[in-house]
Amino acid sequence: MKKCPSCGYENPNNDIRCPECGSFYSKIIEAIEEIVSDEEKHSLRGRYQRIINAANKKAAFNEEWQAVKAGIDKQGWFVIFVIFVFVFWLIAIVL
Numbered sequence: 001m002k003k004c005p006s007c008g009y010e011n012p013n014n015d016i017r018c019p020e021c022g023s024f025y026s027k028i029i030e031a032i033e034e035i036v037s038d039e040e041k042h043s044l045r046g047r048y049q050r051i052i053n054a055a056n057k058k059a060a061f062n063e064e065w066q067a068v069k070a071g072i073d074k075q076g077w078f079v080i081f082v083i084f085v086f087v088f089w090l091i092a093i094v095l
């Protein structure tokens with residue numbers, strides 16, 4: 001029997017979450033859950049969801065694109081540059 005630290009509900013099962021108020025019994029699980037939701041926020045799916053749910057889709061897309069651009073470091077831009085040059089080089093050979 002676990003007692004909820006938030007509401008005091010006594011849970012007979014071995015759940016990680018209180019069925020009464022939804023708070024976690026373990027601080028570690030809570031921390032993991034927080035990290036996962038943070039990852040979700042920064043994932044492509046999270047961005048896509050925010051754009052889809054936004055009233056002004058164009059503005060939301062611009063905002064997310066700015067965030068993505070800000071997140072790409074020097075090495076990231078170099079990789080993009082190399083890929084771009086490689087593709088260009090392939091096209092030049094074919095033509």
Ligand SMILES: [Zn+2]
Pocket residue numbers: 004005006007008009018019020021022023
């Ligand atoms: Zn509770």
